[in-house]
Amino acid sequence: MSEDWLTGPVLEQLNSGVLVVDEQLKLVYLNSFLQRHSSVQLSDAKGKSLFQVFTDVPEAWLRRKFASVLELQSPSFSSWEQRQYIIKLPHLRPVTSSSQYMAQNCTMLPLKDPEGRRYVCLLIEDATDAFVYQQHLQTTLQKLELSNRIDGLTQALNRRYWEEQLKLEVQRAQRYQQPLSLLLFDLDKFKQLNDQYGHLGGDCVLIELTARVRVLLRDTDWFGRYGGEEFGIVLTNTALAGALEVAERVCLAVNSTAVTFHEQSIATSVSIGVAQLDAVGDRAHEVLIGQADIALYNAKRDGRNRVVVFSAGETEFLLKAN
Numbered sequence: 001m002s003e004d005w006l007t008g009p010v011l012e013q014l015n016s017g018v019l020v021v022d023e024q025l026k027l028v029y030l031n032s033f034l035q036r037h038s039s040v041q042l043s044d045a046k047g048k049s050l051f052q053v054f055t056d057v058p059e060a061w062l063r064r065k066f067a068s069v070l071e072l073q074s075p076s077f078s079s080w081e082q083r084q085y086i087i088k089l090p091h092l093r094p095v096t097s098s099s100q101y102m103a104q105n106c107t108m109l110p111l112k113d114p115e116g117r118r119y120v121c122l123l124i125e126d127a128t129d130a131f132v133y134q135q136h137l138q139t140t141l142q143k144l145e146l147s148n149r150i151d152g153l154t155q156a157l158n159r160r161y162w163e164e165q166l167k168l169e170v171q172r173a174q175r176y177q178q179p180l181s182l183l184l185f186d187l188d189k190f191k192q193l194n195d196q197y198g199h200l201g202g203d204c205v206l207i208e209l210t211a212r213v214r215v216l217l218r219d220t221d222w223f224g225r226y227g228g229e230e231f232g233i234v235l236t237n238t239a240l241a242g243a244l245e246v247a248e249r250v251c252l253a254v255n256s257t258a259v260t261f262h263e264q265s266i267a268t269s270v271s272i273g274v275a276q277l278d279a280v281g282d283r284a285h286e287v288l289i290g291q292a293d294i295a296l297y298n299a300k301r302d303g304r305n306r307v308v309v310f311s312a313g314e315t316e317f318l319l320k321a322n
């Protein structure tokens, strides 16, 4: 008994694409779903090469796939994660997506007619929902990852992430014997500034300072908020002379122009401690921070608004202090 009465209406109502080609990859059948979405009519396409009708399909890849389905007489599968789509069809969702095309899960099935002629059936399942959800998930994860690295107020790197990068860069510098320097700087008399202009005024200075400093740096430098009003910059592949130059520029960028907050001018300055990596071993990054911190302390002690370089004679003090 023929089941045409069953398969015919079901194939036409199916919310998935069904396409059949013969061994020469000529089109034998397209169901309504595919005709509707591709604007290709079965009556026009029947007997034509699949690649002539659907010119955008990945021909070499699809030929290999179909050949293996025909030869092995076993199905093959391609998910939207491997290949977003095989036949370019517009998706109909009113959603924002990076792609305007329907994501597809595709199954290629070997078929034989009663005379033993062989065909391949391509089943196309619309997977756009999964594709869109995954895109949202990826965007959210990226945002989350970013917020894990970034200080919310200033948008500089947060301390944890910055320290991780410092550690990695120190290891890299040691391995490739490249120079590396560290600047630690701190806004001067910030408590007084907060008292005078309020916490929001202080925040505004921190934000402005970060923006001014960021533009002075290379993409390969790491700029992070180390504490409340203390910041650190890891200068990769930079020896002391270069680090001093950057430090002087930071000082100038901060103290040359007052920050405007609610029509008030807030004058600020920073003190900067500079150290070049010379320690070895696993804790070299901690020693480097300690050295830059001593230099920063000396800059504060010597009157603020200045750059001080760590001198090796003070290592003893550092070790004692620890």
Ligand SMILES: Nc1nc2c(ncn2[C@@H]2O[C@H](COP(=O)(O)OP(=O)(O)OP(=O)(O)O)[C@@H](O)[C@H]2O)c(=O)[nH]1
Pocket: 153, 186, 187, 188, 189, 190, 191, 192, 194, 198, 199, 200, 201, 202, 203, 206, 227, 228, 229, 300, 304
């Ligand atoms: N507005 C604002 N203030 C902060 C933030 N984090 C820390 N502070 C303030 O920064 C001030 C730091 O004060 P101190 O450590 O005494 O240092 P200082 O007043 O800058 O003095 P010197 O460093 O010696 O020049 C404190 O009053 C903190 O409350 C912040 O995110 N926003």
